[in-house]
Amino acid sequence: MKAKTKWTKLLLAVLLVVVLAVCATACSKTFTVTFDSNGGSAVGSVEVKSNGTVEEPNAPTRTGYTFEKWVKPDGTEFVFGTDTVTGNITLTATWRVNSYTVTFNTNGGSQVASQSVNHNGTASLPSQPTKAEQVFVGWYEDSDFSTPFDFSKKIVQDTTVYARFVDRIEEIFTVKFVGSSTPVASRTTNEGGVLTDLPAATSADGKEFLGWWMSDFEDESKLTARYTGQVLTQNITLFAVFESDAPAVSVNENGAVWDSMGVNMSYRVTITKPDNTTETPFTTGALQYDYDFASKPAGEYKIEVTCNNKTTTVYYNNKALARVSLFEVNGFELQFNGVANAQKYLITVECGNTSSGHVAGHNRFDNGTSTVFDFSMCEMREEGITFKVEAVADGYITSYSETFVFERRLDAVTGLTVNEADETLSWNDVANAEYYEYKINDGDWTRFNRTVSLKEMGQGDIVVSVRAVAHGYNSSEPAVFTYSKTRLATPVEITVDGDVLSWNTVADAVSYTVNIDGTEYLVETGNSMKL
Structure with missing residues (x-):
């Protein structure tokens, strides 16, 4: 018994050691x-x-x-x-x-609901707001309307987008595009004078497109500023600009701005004035240089911005009047758009009136402040009448319009026909025609005098040409009619010499019938008879 208890205690002790170890x-x-x-x-x-x-x-x-x-x-x-x-x-x-709120600030226009956009999502283009007496021209990133808002841009924070409105204007201007390897068709401004939805340009060498640049000089070698929705006051050409190793520079009445070329870069700005003197060069780490052109003389300024020894040059035509761009003719009145600040307009005309007095009087004719010019003394030319208008004012640079060519032509004569009974020619009236000219076969042009008769013509095909004529118009294109005549010609040149009656010989005639007071006489030989 004692032995069993001893072994039991020993086993329990071993198990306890194992458990503790585990x-x-x-x-x-x-x-x-x-x-x-x-x-x-x-x-x-x-x-x-x-x-x-x-x-x-x-x-x-x-x-x-x-x-x-x-x-x-x-x-x-x-x-x-x-x-x-x-x-x-x-x-x-x-x-x-994260979700961000895109708020649309309509600047007094109709309200546009805000949008909730997830991180890296894009805002949706909303319906256009409206504003009394003004035209909506687009959404912008900033309240100064310097950068149009890109609706493909990813949203990464709460964002406010600003609606831009401009005053409504009557003029619609045309914008041409130059410099894209893929041709871009011309476009027109909206009712506010702004070009919206600018097209993209492509480069043959694959360079990145930076934007469209205006030129105060309409010259690709003298660019002025990137177009970002400025209100236009004239027809212009926009030139494509692509990436380069020099800054992309723009200049306006407040100075110059340029795109960044990297972190901690410095830019040297040099301005050459109209008198060919140079302002003291200025070096800055900023992306703009303020220059008050309003306080400076009128003329051409050259602005150079250099970074890393790479220079971009732009040109600014300070205090230049806008060019007359829009022409319309009403009757004999030339009408054109007025130019802000112009004190007078000088008009040069070239037309079909080549008299020395007329030519001299229409060379830089002083039309005063009127935008209507009477050219009723001008004659039309086949190539048209050309007009050039200079806008002039003290303290401003004179502007020169493009040549406006006006050509109008009367409509062609229609309805040419011959009355078989009396062989007279007739046609329909042409609007604005003052008279008509005709010619038979290869003859000379003859002014129409009430009746054109073919009686005197011999048998065979007769080709008749008729054109309408009027002052201030090019004559209509000739209308041509061929008449196949089967009758003999009617005798003409009838004369009486003493008691002998005679007339011209008619081709193919074998006899003549002479009617005197109701009595007929047969003449079988010759071309005369005794009374």
């Missing part, structure tokens, strides 16, 4: 908790003893997203400080995409 081993084991930030900033893994809990790490960050929680492999949330670790485990971060 427990000690288990209690000393550690596991790795790995954090998968799922696109966010890195979070270091931690080692945790078996059945231990984990302290929550600092939340990761991710651009455009808000951190929500850490989840276990089964997708349930891991509760820090409560859930125990019993093995290696990877916790994965979950995120909520």
Whole structure:
């Protein structure tokens, strides 16, 4: 009995040692908790003893997203400080995409609802707002309307977009595009004088398109400024500009601005004035140079901006009057658009009236401030009448219009026909015709005098041409009619000499019948008879 008890105690002691050893081993084991930030900033893994809990790490960050929680492999949330670790485990971060508000500031126009846009999403182009007596010309990034808003741009923060309105104007101007390897058709401005929805340009060598540039001189070698929706007051040409290793520069009445060439770059600005003297060069790290052109003399200024020894030159025609661009003719009146600040208009005309007095009087004719010019003394030419208009004012640079060519032609004569009974020619009237001219076969043109008779013509095909004529018009294109005559010609040149009646000989005639006071006489030989 005592021996049995002894062995039992010994066995229990051995089991206790084993249990304690296993427990000690288990209690000393550690596991790795790995954090998968799922696109966010890195979070270091931690080692945790078996059945231990984990302290929550600092939340990761991710651009455009808000951190929500850490989840276990089964997708349930891991509760820090409560859930125990019993093995290696990877916790994965979950995120909520940020949403931003795009607000549309309509500047007094009709309201446009804001939009909620997820990070890296794009805003939708809303319906155009309206505003009394003004024209909506587009949405802009800034309240100064310097940069049009690009609706393909990714939204990464709360954004305000600004509606731009301009006063309504009567003139519609034409814009041509030059410099794209793929031709771009001309476009016209809207009712506010602004060109919207600018087309893109392409470069044959694949360079990036930077924008369309205006030139105060309508000269590709003398660019002035990038077109960003400025109100136009004349027809213009826009020139495509592509990336280069020199700054892209624009100049206006307030000075020059340019695109950045990189971080911590410096730019040297040199301005050459109309008298060919140069302002003291200025070096700046900014992307603009203020220069008050309003206080400077009128004329051509050259602005050079240099960065990394690469220079861009632009030109500004200070205080230049806009060019007369729009022409219309009403009767014998030339009408053209007025130019702001012009004190008078000088008009040069070239027409079909070549008299010395007329030519001299229409060379830079002083039309005063009137935008209507009477050219009733001008004759039309086949190539048309040409007009050039100079806008002139003290203290401003004179502007010169493009040549306006006016040509009008009367409509062609229609309805040419011959009355078989009396062989007279007739036709329909032509609007604005003052008279008509005709010719028979290859004869000379003859002014129409009430009746055109073909009686005197011999048998055969007779080709008759008729054209309409009027002052201030080119004559109509000749209308041609062929008449196949079967009758003999009617005798003409009838004369009486004493008691002898005679007339011209008619081709193919074998006899003549002469009617005198109702009595007919047959003449079978010759072309005369004795009375």
